[in-house]
Amino acid sequence: MTPVATLLAVLALGQFDPYVRSRVTPGDDATQCLYWTVPSITWSQSTLGNPDTQGDTEFDAVRVSFQNWEDIFAACGNLNLQEGPRIAERNVGYVRNGDNHNVVLFRTKVCSAVVAGSDACWKEETCANQYDCWDDDQGTLAITLTTYDKRSGIIYDSDISFNASQYAFTTSNGPTCFPPVTTNCVSTDVQNTATHEIGHFVGLDHTRAAGSTMNPSAQTGEVSKRIIDSGSRDFVCSVYARGAPSQACLHPVVNEELGPKGGGCSATGASSLGPALMAWVLWRRRRAREARS
Ligand SMILES: [Zn+2]
Numbered sequence: 001m002t003p004v005a006t007l008l009a010v011l012a013l014g015q016f017d018p019y020v021r022s023r024v025t026p027g028d029d030a031t032q033c034l035y036w037t038v039p040s041i042t043w044s045q046s047t048l049g050n051p052d053t054q055g056d057t058e059f060d061a062v063r064v065s066f067q068n069w070e071d072i073f074a075a076c077g078n079l080n081l082q083e084g085p086r087i088a089e090r091n092v093g094y095v096r097n098g099d100n101h102n103v104v105l106f107r108t109k110v111c112s113a114v115v116a117g118s119d120a121c122w123k124e125e126t127c128a129n130q131y132d133c134w135d136d137d138q139g140t141l142a143i144t145l146t147t148y149d150k151r152s153g154i155i156y157d158s159d160i161s162f163n164a165s166q167y168a169f170t171t172s173n174g175p176t177c178f179p180p181v182t183t184n185c186v187s188t189d190v191q192n193t194a195t196h197e198i199g200h201f202v203g204l205d206h207t208r209a210a211g212s213t214m215n216p217s218a219q220t221g222e223v224s225k226r227i228i229d230s231g232s233r234d235f236v237c238s239v240y241a242r243g244a245p246s247q248a249c250l251h252p253v254v255n256e257e258l259g260p261k262g263g264g265c266s267a268t269g270a271s272s273l274g275p276a277l278m279a280w281v282l283w284r285r286r287r288a289r290e291a292r293s
Helices: 003-014 057-076 127-131 190-201 230-239
Strands: 040-045 080-083 102-107 140-149 155-163 283-292
Touching: 040 057, 057 080, 057 190, 057 230, 140 190, 155 190
Parallel strands: 040 080, 040 102, 102 155
Antiparallel strands: 140 155, 140 283
């Protein structure tokens, strides 16, 4: 087998592993894995929620999704997922020296309908934040945008956006339904989608392992991803093992961009790195896209 063929075979096998960790370069085992090193992560829901989901049930569905992951972390992991107060934030991504949040929000408009084709935001990839709209593929259900140090793989920020501009997000149980019918039935389930996205949030990539929460696609009416599978559970217990540091994939963990300026290393809190420190880090953002099958 040629080296290229070998690599492809390995990648193909990896797609069916019980869990696959996110990498700096997806699927490339020569690059570092992405992982959090803080003991506690606060996440917040944007106050707008999703106006089209019945009542305020979308907030509850997102909370339950995080809670199910948190239950696993509490049982065998080393970090805590904590819900912060709802915030008016509509921006995703990470701003150096800014007031960053790990936010969960629903985009209800598609950018192509509200932004002129000549707008500079298209080129700068800033339309979503600037116009509060969905700028990704219309076939994508949700995106988790993660900001991390591309050398060490350490995650500093992660935000989840739902594509409510194209999909009817529901929170009920029952038969499958399609818009305009969206009450007492399941169209695109919030918890099903959120549970999967939170997997990305904590550093999981897709796998095609049967029954995995991290399967890359979801069908209308699907609720099976609400239940976190055993492979994803094993990821938490081994990568974030209780009493141990979060596990990198490559050693030593290189973080040399942090630089020698001691003043910049003062942390603002036990669970976070100071903004001045962050300025020394090379950042990369990565989107995890979901397709509808
Ligand atoms: Zn995904």
